[in-house]
Amino acid sequence: MANLTIKDIAKLCGVGTSTVSRAMNDDPGINSETKERILKVVKEFHYVPNNSARNLKVSETNTVGVLVKGRNNSFFQGMYTFIEQELQKIGYDFILKEISYDDNNTMQAVEMVKEQRLKGMIFLGGMIEDLDKIRQHIDIPYVFCTVAVDYNATDCNLVAIDDEKESYRIVDYLIKNGHRKIAIIAGQKGDFAVGRLRLKGYKLALEANGIEYNPGLVAYQRDDLPDYSSANGYAVMKDLLASGEEFTAVFAVSDLTAFGAYKAIYDAGKKIPDDYSVVGFDGIEMTKYMYPALTSVRQPVEEMIMCAVELLAKAINGEDTGRQIFFAGELLEQDSVKDITH
Amino acid sequence: MANLTIKDIAKLCGVGTSTVSRAMNDDPGINSETKERILKVVKEFHYVPNNSARNLKVSETNTVGVLVKGRNNSFFQGMYTFIEQELQKIGYDFILKEISYDDNNTMQAVEMVKEQRLKGMIFLGGMIEDLDKIRQHIDIPYVFCTVAVDYNATDCNLVAIDDEKESYRIVDYLIKNGHRKIAIIAGQKGDFAVGRLRLKGYKLALEANGIEYNPGLVAYQRDDLPDYSSANGYAVMKDLLASGEEFTAVFAVSDLTAFGAYKAIYDAGKKIPDDYSVVGFDGIEMTKYMYPALTSVRQPVEEMIMCAVELLAKAINGEDTGRQIFFAGELLEQDSVKDITH
């Protein structure tokens, strides 16, 4: 089973390599009988062209790279197929790369581009650490989607929600429901991505409603547990409950964190939302199956991805560039908040 | 920012291309000063070698391919980093490819091998459709891990749990706790992978305990919803509850499915485990945060992966091959089963 090359196939068929190449690549200028004959042999011998050689030769691909920060980033669960479809609609293949939270996405992106001759890139999640480097070294169009970037980076394509505003929205919703002692499960202490922004929105909502900010109600996620995980939500919620601080509601900066927090509350023998109201962030599908269903801010992921793809297509065609599009979140009112106004 | 090639770097440094190559690849036979000088330029200009060209040339890599069936397969959540580490320990890089449930993994595997000159492959999840094709066309060592394969394929490496036996175990556990009317949320009707085996284990456990099999208590997952998903568990559990069939316990063939089933039970105003005991399968982390924590059969994923990696390493070194290793599952006794013996 030695690796067959295009030459072998050509020899087997008694044709030239370019004819085989044409047959494989649906080139119009080829006799359909020849083509069939070749494809039959290809199939029979299960020949698969060496993609490295192809990439090396081909001057430009129709491939878009998608770089996701955070393997298993639950927020993107199930979105890959959707991205694939959206890109396919406009004639692009896609190649996915998930990197861990620790990896430097700039370098990874550069490597992806060089390796694959990509047509464009979509960055998903996480935050952009050194935009300058990206600007300097990536010379194909790219768009950031649900990524925390410096907001004054107005020269690059960005599709996101306004984390600050949306956090404000949901905390304000708690307040409108009569809650005044509101705890927050924030990001890790050093978080400069969405965690920071969501905490800020929380503070602003309190301030706007004349509620004094109480640092004792801010539970930062532990940095020895995965960021935004249930395990982290569970752990810090337990501490919060044990701290003796009084509160009637909790804002967890992600749904998964809220899921962990639920459990801590139940462990303490308390009820949701009777004893504690809980809200999350992201509005992922799982919230629907939580008990009670979690009230959250839904990010319109599909729309955002469609928008990102569209933006990228425009950039590739040289039409438009440097647009920052913010989507509004949607208050996903479910069953985890109790109205305690009188 | 045109793409730099090794030639450009060579020119910039006033050396030949081979010297640059040597510098980049830690070749021993190179003057350390020259090397430093080159690497400085490389860094300054942020040169990244074109991997396609490299792959094309290089006779063999140290890369192992991991092919996962089912994008976002929750069962492998968080395992990738672990796999990466395990492979790294024995000096292999790894490249991950997640494919959707519908894709044909055989073809994908063949392409991966051809494209990357892989040293070995690990297949994760799903089932092997045409083992013959793999045998025929993949000429590097490979191991199947947590994959449903024809069990008489005794000539290939397989690491798995015995799905039938483990299902038997947990259903038997329910019976020992006094349950005799036990429903099952099975795989989709056409499931020939683990769903089939787990259903079989269920039947055997009933039989061994002298309980008559009642087809009315078998809820096959819907095929218009994702397989093994919460949404599916929720939907079919709702139907089951509405069906009028009596039962005191449910065995869901995956934890995620059980999660959806929980919700349907709560929706019906019932309690777990007081009204219905529920058990799952897989023992993923999330079970811990469910309320009540889900009793399940834990698959020892880490151990299985370590074993798979070890097996692969052996196969690569030509030491050993064609071993089928079955791991025992572990009964994860949590809080979702009520003892109703008297």
Add this chain to the structure above:
DNA sequence: GTGAAAGCGCTAACAT
């Protein structure tokens, strides 16, 4: 210790 040159498997321009 370093450079020149061959060639990995493919595509595309050119020739026929």
Add this chain to the structure above:
DNA sequence: ATGTTAGCGCTTTCAC
């Protein structure tokens, strides 16, 4: 419609 050939960017002999 098909064959011939140059060359993509790299590694690796083989000289020096």
